Amino acid sequence: MPVVVDPARRFEVHAPVLVVGAGACGLVAALAAHDAGAEVLVLERDVRPAGSTALSSGFIPACETRWQRERRIVDPVAQMVADLRRKNHDEADPRVVEAVCRASGPTLEWLADAHGVPFVLVEGFLYPGHSALRMHAVPEKTGAALMAALQRAAADAGLDLLTQAHVSTVYADGASRVRGVTFVRPDGEVEEVGCGALVLACSGFGGNAAMVRRYIPEIADALYFGHVGNQGDAVEWGTALGGAVRDMTAYQGHGSVATPHGILITWALMMEGGFQVNASGRRFSNEHLGYSEQCLPVIEQAGRVAWNIYDERCHRLGMDFEDYRGAQALGAIRRAETIAALASACGLPGDALTATFAEVARYAAGSARDPFGRDFSSRPALAPPYYAVRVTGALFHTQGGLVVDESARVLDPQGAPRPNLFAGGGAASGVSGAHVWGYLSGNGLLAAVTLGRLAGTAAAALVRDQP
Numbered sequence: 001m002p003v004v005v006d007p008a009r010r011f012e013v014h015a016p017v018l019v020v021g022a023g024a025c026g027l028v029a030a031l032a033a034h035d036a037g038a039e040v041l042v043l044e045r046d047v048r049p050a051g052s053t054a055l056s057s058g059f060i061p062a063c064e065t066r067w068q069r070e071r072r073i074v075d076p077v078a079q080m081v082a083d084l085r086r087k088n089h090d091e092a093d094p095r096v097v098e099a100v101c102r103a104s105g106p107t108l109e110w111l112a113d114a115h116g117v118p119f120v121l122v123e124g125f126l127y128p129g130h131s132a133l134r135m136h137a138v139p140e141k142t143g144a145a146l147m148a149a150l151q152r153a154a155a156d157a158g159l160d161l162l163t164q165a166h167v168s169t170v171y172a173d174g175a176s177r178v179r180g181v182t183f184v185r186p187d188g189e190v191e192e193v194g195c196g197a198l199v200l201a202c203s204g205f206g207g208n209a210a211m212v213r214r215y216i217p218e219i220a221d222a223l224y225f226g227h228v229g230n231q232g233d234a235v236e237w238g239t240a241l242g243g244a245v246r247d248m249t250a251y252q253g254h255g256s257v258a259t260p261h262g263i264l265i266t267w268a269l270m271m272e273g274g275f276q277v278n279a280s281g282r283r284f285s286n287e288h289l290g291y292s293e294q295c296l297p298v299i300e301q302a303g304r305v306a307w308n309i310y311d312e313r314c315h316r317l318g319m320d321f322e323d324y325r326g327a328q329a330l331g332a333i334r335r336a337e338t339i340a341a342l343a344s345a346c347g348l349p350g351d352a353l354t355a356t357f358a359e360v361a362r363y364a365a366g367s368a369r370d371p372f373g374r375d376f377s378s379r380p381a382l383a384p385p386y387y388a389v390r391v392t393g394a395l396f397h398t399q400g401g402l403v404v405d406e407s408a409r410v411l412d413p414q415g416a417p418r419p420n421l422f423a424g425g426g427a428a429s430g431v432s433g434a435h436v437w438g439y440l441s442g443n444g445l446l447a448a449v450t451l452g453r454l455a456g457t458a459a460a461a462l463v464r465d466q467p
């Protein structure tokens with residue numbers, strides 16, 4: 001995926017704002033650029049735009065939204081900023097953290113009001129580290145439905161979106177100003193388009209095994225659960241154009257993917273009282289630190305698996321999620337009336353599982369303290385019938401990438417913006433710092449939609465001011 005310096009190159013077709021990638025970031029960037037008065041073209045390698053966005057749960061955190069106000073939820077920008085900074089131990093650029101949190105509410109309200117994306121507040125449980133209910137989703141609560149809504153919005157706005165257009169080369173002048181790109185069609189034909197500004201919305205490098213091994217060896221052998229098309233093209237082009245990268249070791253993992261079924265099992269089960277045990281029937285971690293970092297302790301267990309243990313109340317909550325219903329339909333979810341029967345259904349040692357339940361009951365009652373540091377007192381004790389599902393840990397998407405400012409402009413190592421290059425979502429370094437534990441639930445789509453909007457708006461302003 002090279003960058004070619006060719007100041008003399010002329011392009012017959014020209015798009016003032018060109019967006020590479022039609023996931024959440026790309027579509028939001030395109031809508032924003034369109035609303036700011038620019039002509040936009042989106043190039044997407046797949047037949048149908050999907051990306052990791054369509055694989056996701058589609059939950060987007062946002063603060064000070066009208067959906068929160070309707071429920072009398074007070075969630076000032078400062079509170080969301082503090083939540084993110086606490087989780088990432090202040091490793092992420094605080095200016096970008098502030099910018100995405102500040103933009104989060106207005107971005108979702110704009111998508112709803114100007115483009116008919118029907119957001120609702122996700123209720124019923126609080127994600128780890130969120131001080132208030134702030135997850136928003138379309139009513140179906142899936143990433144696929146979010147993508148469908150964004151695509152509808154793009155079509156209604158009359159945006160030009162070219163699919164099966166795999167961008168292969170970026171052309172620049174001698175001063176790293178992007179002049180255009182070439183893209184490959186399924187029959188191998190190469191086409192080209194010039195541009196005034198380029199928005200890189202082609203996500204991270206989770207699908208590129210060599211890059212994952214190079215930057216994040218700790219997760220290189222785990223299942224990759226994101227979009228295969230995320231090959232690190234943005235990092236390659238952006239750095240060749242003089243952009244800096246940071247936090248390349250950061251990623252969103254997940255400690256709860258049903259195996260061998262390959263279905264995300266919602267972390268709500270853990271937040272509502274469930275716990276994880278290994279093949280010995282023993283807990284091995286504090287499940288409330290976050291689902292992202294939980295990928296590592298899970299893959300460290302024998303067979304790289306764990307069992308999520310929970311009860312009927314949690315199961316009912318799980319049934320709110322399409323993924324979970326799919327797991328149920330495929331027989332991934334085991335149910336039993338007693339702990340002994342559950343142990344036998346899962347092939348776990350009954351004595352050990354019974355002892356683990358007894359320990360958890362003591363932590364919940366306050367008569368003993370969890371050595372892993374989890375507080376079990378806030379949720380009701382588990383009650384029969386009991387449930388279990390076998391899970392593994394996975395890499396969902398990478399969080400490191402091109403350094404951007406509050407307008408999603410790509411910056412060079414000295415902090416100066418590249419002339420006409422923008423990045424957002426998985427293409428940019430995110431708001432999770434440098435480690436897996438820095439990922440606060442929803443940081444992925446938060447960075448995709450907010451930086452997407454900021455990038456699209458700024459790119460439109462740039463081309464408006466160009467001669």
Ligand SMILES: Cc1cc2nc3c(=O)[nH]c(=O)nc-3n(C[C@H](O)[C@H](O)[C@H](O)COP(=O)(O)OP(=O)(O)OC[C@H]3O[C@@H](n4cnc5c(N)ncnc54)[C@H](O)[C@@H]3O)c2cc1C
Binds near residue numbers: 020045397444445
């Ligand atoms: C299972 C799962 C669940 C998740 N759940 C959540 C959640 O609930 N909340 C949350 O905040 N985050 C979640 N995430 C993370 C979230 O999905 C990502 O952070 C987000 O989708 C990134 O959006 P994006 O637009 O940057 O990338 P993507 O949605 O991956 O879009 C990138 C697009 O670029 C295209 N592309 C790549 N290279 C090229 C090229 N050279 N030419 C043309 N096109 C190209 C790809 O085909 C793709 O369509 C989840 C991730 C996974 C895997």
